[in-house]
Amino acid sequence: MHIKELPRLEKAEHGVVMRFAPNPSGPLHLGHARAAVLNDAYVKRYGGKYILRIEDTDPKRIDSEAYQMVIEDISWLGITIHEVVYQSDRFDLYYRYGRELIERGGAYVCSCENEQFRQLKQKKTACPCRPLSVEENLTLFDKMLAGEFYEGEASVRVRTDLDHPDPAMRDFPAFRILHQPLHPRIDAVVYPLMNFSVSIDDHLLGVTHVIRGKDHIANTRRQRYIFDYFGWDVPVYRHYGRMGIEGVVLSTSQMRQGIVSGEYEGWDDIRLGTLRALSRRGISPDAVRQAVIDIGIGETDISFSWDNLYAQNRMIVDPVANRYFFVSHPVGLEIRDAPHQVAHALLHPNEPVRGKRILPFTGTVLLPREEIEKEPAVIRLKDLFNVIVSREDGEYVLTYAGDQLSEARDVKAPIIQWLPADCALPCVLRKQEGDVLGVCEPDVMREAGSVVQFERVGFARIDDTAGDRIVAYFTHR
RNA sequence: GCUGCUAUAGUGUAGUCCGGCCAAUCAUUUCGGCCUUUCACGCCGAAGACUGGGGUUCGAAUCCCCAUAGCAGCACCA
Numbered sequence: 001m002h003i004k005e006l007p008r009l010e011k012a013e014h015g016v017v018m019r020f021a022p023n024p025s026g027p028l029h030l031g032h033a034r035a036a037v038l039n040d041a042y043v044k045r046y047g048g049k050y051i052l053r054i055e056d057t058d059p060k061r062i063d064s065e066a067y068q069m070v071i072e073d074i075s076w077l078g079i080t081i082h083e084v085v086y087q088s089d090r091f092d093l094y095y096r097y098g099r100e101l102i103e104r105g106g107a108y109v110c111s112c113e114n115e116q117f118r119q120l121k122q123k124k125t126a127c128p129c130r131p132l133s134v135e136e137n138l139t140l141f142d143k144m145l146a147g148e149f150y151e152g153e154a155s156v157r158v159r160t161d162l163d164h165p166d167p168a169m170r171d172f173p174a175f176r177i178l179h180q181p182l183h184p185r186i187d188a189v190v191y192p193l194m195n196f197s198v199s200i201d202d203h204l205l206g207v208t209h210v211i212r213g214k215d216h217i218a219n220t221r222r223q224r225y226i227f228d229y230f231g232w233d234v235p236v237y238r239h240y241g242r243m244g245i246e247g248v249v250l251s252t253s254q255m256r257q258g259i260v261s262g263e264y265e266g267w268d269d270i271r272l273g274t275l276r277a278l279s280r281r282g283i284s285p286d287a288v289r290q291a292v293i294d295i296g297i298g299e300t301d302i303s304f305s306w307d308n309l310y311a312q313n314r315m316i317v318d319p320v321a322n323r324y325f326f327v328s329h330p331v332g333l334e335i336r337d338a339p340h341q342v343a344h345a346l347l348h349p350n351e352p353v354r355g356k357r358i359l360p361f362t363g364t365v366l367l368p369r370e371e372i373e374k375e376p377a378v379i380r381l382k383d384l385f386n387v388i389v390s391r392e393d394g395e396y397v398l399t400y401a402g403d404q405l406s407e408a409r410d411v412k413a414p415i416i417q418w419l420p421a422d423c424a425l426p427c428v429l430r431k432q433e434g435d436v437l438g439v440c441e442p443d444v445m446r447e448a449g450s451v452v453q454f455e456r457v458g459f460a461r462i463d464d465t466a467g468d469r470i471v472a473y474f475t476h477r
Numbered sequence: 478g479c480u481g482c483u484a485u486a487g488u489g490u491a492g493u494c495c496g497g498c499c500a501a502u503c504a505u506u507u508c509g510g511c512c513u514u515u516c517a518c519g520c521c522g523a524a525g526a527c528u529g530g531g532g533u534u535c536g537a538a539u540c541c542c543c544a545u546a547g548c549a550g551c552a553c554c555a
Contacts, residue, residue, distance in 0.1 A: 004490075004503085023555055058554055114553065121551085122479090155553045166480040168551035176553035194555050214482065218550040221481090241483070242548060294504075295489060301548050305488040311505050318518055325515095350518065382514055405514055415514055455515040477516080 004294050006041055009209055010236050015048035017208045020074070020081075021198070023055040024066035026252040027267045028073035029274045030245055030288070030304060031213075037292040038211050038240070040079045051205055052081045056088045057197050059183040063256075069267070073275045077285050085205065087197050088185040094192040095145060097200050097230075098156060098175055102137045106229035107174055109140035111154045121170045124162045130171070147189045149177050158196070160225050168218045174226075195219055199226040207235050211297060214239040242301040248273040270473060271432050282451040282461030282475035287313035310476040317451050317459055317475070322347045324357065324447075325382075325417035326429060326454035326472075328438035330366035331396075332421050335387060338363065338400035345383040357443050359383070364421035365398075366439055371416050372396055380408035380415040382455065417455050426469035429460060436474075444470055451475060 009016065018039040022032055043050040052074065056062050074081060101107040110117065110129040120127050132140075144154050156175035164170050174196035177189055192200075198219070202210065210220075220237050227234045249255060250273050258264040268276040278288065291309045295302060323346065343359040346352055361384060371379070372389070378401060380386050386401040386408045401407075408415065424439035444452065447462040452472075454460055459475035 021555085025555090055555060061554065110553095118552090152553065157553095164480090166551070168480070170551085172551095173553050178553085191553085193553070198555085213549090215549055216555085217482070218480085219555085221550095239482085239549095246488090291489090298483090298490080299548095300483055302489065305505075307487095308489060308505055314517085321517090323515075323517085345514090349513075349515080380514070384514090408514080414516095417515075453515085453517065455517075457515090458517085 004296070006038070006045070006293060006296060009042055009046065009238070012042070012046045012209060012236075015208075016043060016046045017049045017051065017206045018043050018211070019051040019053050019202070019205065019207055020079075021053040021055050022070055023058065023061050024070055025061045025063055026066050026256060027069040027274050027276055028077075029250050029252070029255075029272070030248075030278075031243060031250045031273075032073075033077060033275060033288050034240070034243060034292045034295065035212060036074060036077060036079055037289050038297060039209075040077075041289075041293055042209065042211070044080070048208070049082045049206075050080060051083045051085060051207070053085045053201060053205070054087060055194070055197070056086060056183070056185065057192055057194065059178065059181050059191075062184060064184040069276075076275060076279055077288065083205075085201070086185070087192075087201065088183060090197070090201070091186060091188055091190075091192070093204070094175075094197055094200055095190070098192070098196070099138065099141060101158070101174070101226070101229055102141055102156070103134055104229050105134060105159065106226070107156050107158050108132055108137045109144065109154055110157045110171075110173075111140075111149075114152065121162075121167060124170070126162060127171075130159070144175070144177060144190050151177050151179050153177065158222070158225055158229075160222070166218070166221075169221060169225075172222050195222045196226065199223040202235055203227065203230070203232045209236045209238070211238045211240065213243075214241055214299060238297050239299060240297040241299045243295070243304050244301070245273050245304040246306055270430065280461065280463065281473045282317065282459060283309065283313050284316045287316055306476075313476065314459070318453070319348075319350070321451050321453040321459055322354070322447065323349065323453050323455050324441045324444050325359075325419055326427060326438055326440045326457050326460075327366050327368050327417060327419050327424070328429065328436050328457070329369035330419070330424070330439050331369050331372055332364055332366050333372075333396060333398050334364045336397065336399045338385070338387075341384075343381075343384045357441060359420055359441065360423065361420055362422060366419045366421050366424055367416065368438075371414065374414075376414055378408065378411050378413040380405065380413045381418045382415045384418065386413065417457075427472060428469055429454070429457070429472050429474055430463075431474040440470060440472075444472075 020036045020039050112127045117127050155173045157171045158174050160169050160171050162170050173193050175190050178191050217239050267274050268280045270277050270281050290312045340362050344356045347354040385403045388399045388401045390397050425442050427438050427440040429436040445465045448465045451461045458477040460472040462472050464471040
């Protein structure tokens with residue numbers, strides 16, 4: 001496996017403090033994995049501390065189950081977290097620094113209507129609240145905290161530069177009032193906005209380097225205003241480009257919608273880009289990690305390719321996956337004149353010491369319909385013997401044609417998987433395109449939870465062996 | 478509309494800061510071949526790119542300008 005080196009980080013020689021800061025709105029997906037892994041990779045490279053900061057300052061975007069899911073997903077990824085911080089535990093801190101920012105003249109309480117402020121901002125005009133004194137602002141802030149305002153009636157804004165050429169920079173909000181919905185962890189009416197809480201936390205937690213998506217470039221500039229008011233040093237920032245994924249929605253809200261409407265089975269539906277979906281399909285966390293590091297921190301927008309992920313995963317999984325036969329759409333056929341015998345097939349072709357599977361042939365085999373319908377003249381049943389295929393009255397007839405592999409080679413006979421009719425287990429292979437019904441070897445029962453290779457079909461993770469049929473999830477070819 | 482960022486093969490990526498060693502790296506992909514009782518793995522080989530146009534220079538993927546395209550932000554979301 002080729003190991004790709006990430007570009008070096010400035011000012012990182014003496015260690016770094018970094019953070020991964022998801023909001024708990026759902027499980028982690030590939031987009032999160034990029035942020036989580038990249039930061040983790042740098043912490044591991046330079047040494048230091050990795051903080052998981054749960055950004056739960058918007059009750060509208062909290063799914064109380066997500067707190068747990070995020071933790072699970074991170075540990076699945078094999079990421080080392082040294083400290084977990086919940087922003088909802090820190091509201092008092094934000095209020096304290098909010099007050100201080102007002103005292104320093106860096107913020108004011110604005111009671112303009114949203115639309116009104118927006119228009120003033122476009123015209124680079126100060127709103128009527130902007131000139132209020134520090135004392136007046138502090139009083140208003142206290143009233144906010146005391147719950148004396150309705151939602152939307154007041155907010156705290158950071159004083160920036162009304163002439164700033166980028167309208168996005170002008171007096172952005174730092175706190176808002178929210179009466180509803182209720183926050184699952186705390187009881188509050190004044191909520192810090194992302195740019196404020198992030199600035200305070202990044203400083204207080206000693207964050208030295210931040211790697212995040214370029215959708216945060218404007219936020220980085222806004223946060224700099226707050227750092228400047230407090231006289232703090234800003235971390236080193238890196239913004240990587242947008243990442244799309246072939247044929248997948250990564251938006252948590254869209255995924256949730258699909259689950260609610262019944263389009264998807266759940267967060268681990270194999271058509272989804274969540275980490276739990278990948279895990280269920282047998283994608284290894286190391287493959288995700290490698291694929292993400294391979295992509296790096298470039299600022300270009302990219303499209304994540306499944307092929308590249310699969311290639312990484314194949315490298316990891318191929319040496320460990322045991323081989324088995326899976327026969328899709330099985331057709332039972334008796335083989336004429338064939339001596340009963342027992343086939344021995346290697347669990348892994350490159351590692352004979354691992355042992356063999358034993359498949360007793362007693363006259364009738366199950367073959368994949370697709371293979372028979374190609375009407376080959378001769379086929380070789382893998383690890384068994386050769387068979388001549390003919391038709392009589394529209395029915396396929398198979399006749400024993402010797403054991404010699406070389407003879408099959410000579411006529412370029414396809415070598416195909418098969419199963420004894422009397423000891424095959426029903427098995428459903430679940431693919432993104434749909435389910436494939438078939439049968440597999442009884443020994444697959446022993447592989448619950450692990451990834452196997454169904455020979456000539458592809459890799460699959462054995463998900464469930466408890467029901468009346470084995471359930472396997474297709475990983476990739 | 479305003480502000481900013483980016484632009485290397487199908488995909489991802491190296492090279493760009495400090496112009497020549499780049500007729501452009503590596504991986505994946507596709508196609509051949511070898512190996513093989515899997516259409517897997519492994520091995521060998523091939524295919525495939527510097528967005529376009531100007532400029533600077535002896536020399537540009539690399540510097541400058543313009544164009545084009547994509548993306549992001551302009552939320553009391555993160």
